[in-house]
Amino acid sequence: xxxxxxxxxxxxxxxxxxxxxKVLSNVWDMLSPREGGIHPREASRHHAELGPSIVKQAIEKxxxxxxxxxxxxxxxxPGLGPCLRVTATIARTLSLHLxxxxxxxxxxxxxxxxxxxxxxxxxxxxxxxxxxxxxxIAFAGQRFxxxxxxxxxxxxxxxDTLGREIGMRFPAGPTIEREARRGERYYQLPYSVKxxxxxxxxxxxxxxxxxQEGIPIxxxxxxxxxxxxxxxxxxxxxxxxxxKKRELLLTGGVARNNRLTEILKGVAQRHxxxxxxxxxxxxxxxxxxxxxxxxxxxxxxDHLQVPESHVLPKWRTDEQDIIWRRG
Amino acid sequence: MEEGVGxxxxxxxxxxxxxVILRVRRWGRTLIEKRRRAKPYLLPEIDSLLRRQRTNxxxxxxxxxxxxxxxxxxxYAVDWSSYSILMDFVQGEQLKVIAQTCSDxxxxxxxxxxxxxxxxxxxxxxxxxxxxxxxxxxDPQRRLWLVDFGxxxxxxxxxxxAVDLHLVRRTLETTHWDRQEIMLDAVLxxxxxxxxxxxxxxxxxMEEIRERGRxx
Ligand SMILES: Nc1ncnc2c1ncn2[C@@H]1O[C@H](COP(=O)(O)OP(=O)(O)OP(=O)(O)O)[C@@H](O)[C@H]1O
Ligand SMILES: Nc1ncnc2c1ncn2[C@@H]1O[C@H](COP(=O)(O)OP(=O)(O)O)[C@@H](O)[C@H]1O
Ligand SMILES: [Mg+2]
Numbered sequence: 001x002x003x004x005x006x007x008x009x010x011x012x013x014x015x016x017x018x019x020x021x022k023v024l025s026n027v028w029d030m031l032s033p034r035e036g037g038i039h040p041r042e043a044s045r046h047h048a049e050l051g052p053s054i055v056k057q058a059i060e061k062x063x064x065x066x067x068x069x070x071x072x073x074x075x076x077x078p079g080l081g082p083c084l085r086v087t088a089t090i091a092r093t094l095s096l097h098l099x100x101x102x103x104x105x106x107x108x109x110x111x112x113x114x115x116x117x118x119x120x121x122x123x124x125x126x127x128x129x130x131x132x133x134x135x136x137i138a139f140a141g142q143r144f145x146x147x148x149x150x151x152x153x154x155x156x157x158x159x160d161t162l163g164r165e166i167g168m169r170f171p172a173g174p175t176i177e178r179e180a181r182r183g184e185r186y187y188q189l190p191y192s193v194k195x196x197x198x199x200x201x202x203x204x205x206x207x208x209x210x211x212q213e214g215i216p217i218x219x220x221x222x223x224x225x226x227x228x229x230x231x232x233x234x235x236x237x238x239x240x241x242x243x244k245k246r247e248l249l250l251t252g253g254v255a256r257n258n259r260l261t262e263i264l265k266g267v268a269q270r271h272x273x274x275x276x277x278x279x280x281x282x283x284x285x286x287x288x289x290x291x292x293x294x295x296x297x298x299x300x301x302d303h304l305q306v307p308e309s310h311v312l313p314k315w316r317t318d319e320q321d322i323i324w325r326r327g
Numbered sequence: 328m329e330e331g332v333g334x335x336x337x338x339x340x341x342x343x344x345x346x347v348i349l350r351v352r353r354w355g356r357t358l359i360e361k362r363r364r365a366k367p368y369l370l371p372e373i374d375s376l377l378r379r380q381r382t383n384x385x386x387x388x389x390x391x392x393x394x395x396x397x398x399x400x401x402x403y404a405v406d407w408s409s410y411s412i413l414m415d416f417v418q419g420e421q422l423k424v425i426a427q428t429c430s431d432x433x434x435x436x437x438x439x440x441x442x443x444x445x446x447x448x449x450x451x452x453x454x455x456x457x458x459x460x461x462x463x464x465x466d467p468q469r470r471l472w473l474v475d476f477g478x479x480x481x482x483x484x485x486x487x488x489a490v491d492l493h494l495v496r497r498t499l500e501t502t503h504w505d506r507q508e509i510m511l512d513a514v515l516x517x518x519x520x521x522x523x524x525x526x527x528x529x530x531x532x533m534e535e536i537r538e539r540g541r542x543x
Contacts (some may be wrong), residue, residue: 266368
């Protein structure tokens, strides 16, 4: 059984998962950032202060003893350097203290793998949408490859930034979704798809302008969602048409959005693909996904020695050989 | 049944991301009808705008790029009620498919030609917008044809051309990982042969774009 630690950005999480993929516990805490997004130092202090007690809770909630844990996995990257280092330090300490092996997991890969565990999908096209990421990922040639991504800001970041501008609290995603339901009129916003990549910055600027012009907030939210999700649907669809894969997985914090889910379901249907939205507790940043990916990696023969376990803040999704998958 | 450009005999040839590609018989010839059907999961306002815009763009671009010396299907008719374009059927195989079996030398020749064609487009101020190897057809005489101009744009800036090259690199990384280096070298070689020193600024912008959207 594996204890996984997640701490790439403003959340710290710990989860316990068994070798056959049962999630026994998954505890996390998020530092809500004040004005202007995440402060790396503050977030890392948050992880250092709360990390040990979150780990303790995860073990207690799992109903196991520390000695039952026979593997420690941690989020090695990509992410904010200070946060990654605190998380790695806790992981190394646990590994040495318990005398069990250490595995370094790629955060984005973990989002895909936990989604596959939950859905039973073998080989999906994954739409990974969160505060810091907007990626279309699929497996090809022993790697998870990024078929498309944002050329500027991530979708969650776009929603949160707009929300702050129009007087919503962080995170704004849920509020925008609620407001959008009351929206009636669509205001055209820049729709920017480039191949399988997209860009949200032009749309964000235009949406802020709508607010300054006094357009009702529900209409802005409706227009923003339809445009932003439409673009995402298009690049997902391009990836499906190009790869001819038959499963579509939606994950990350923005996966909570019901309208986005409905649109992507439609995309899957058009291409006779199965669809799954990862459930909220497993879609956000949390330790269980790190633990499960750690198990897959360790079983395939991959683990780290403490001296070589430095963090990888810029570790791209497609930079890791995925030795536990075939194809 | 949806009506296209008054065609009777049709067969689904491919399902694209945006469209259904039908192979049809008309005037005793085989043609392609690209039909952008409604997508019920999108907001109707956005869907119809995109269908209209892209159909319009694709028609105009197909005509324009041939004048730049790039091989692309000729357009015969457009039906604005079903957003359908009737064009030449290009006999051949997608570069994506050919690249899986051909020799290194053959592949490098094809990629060099691909790069040269992109250079021709860019010299003429046009970007393709979706330059994947699915959108290049290699005919039996080993000539390259470009299709799928729905995302194309004119009055191209350095940034737009650099994005086009970035997308080429992306398609090589995701789809042709085992031979991506030789393919990229050949594409850039062909591109450089066409663009000469004006390629420098675009190539360095391409590197910059690659670093952008990365985490935080
Ligand atoms: N219902 C919703 N609709 C749209 N966005 C939502 C909704 N609920 C949450 N979000 C957005 O999800 C984001 C949070 O994502 P997540 O919990 O995965 O954390 P993260 O730190 O951004 O993740 P990562 O490190 O993977 O990038 C926020 O931007 C938030 O606004
Ligand atoms: N004129 C044509 N002749 C032959 N094949 C074509 C032609 N147009 C498209 N195709 C084939 O159909 C596929 C999808 O068409 P495309 O125009 O790229 O649609 P989409 O915009 O939906 O991706 C292409 O990848 C190509 O293989
Ligand atoms: Mg295409």
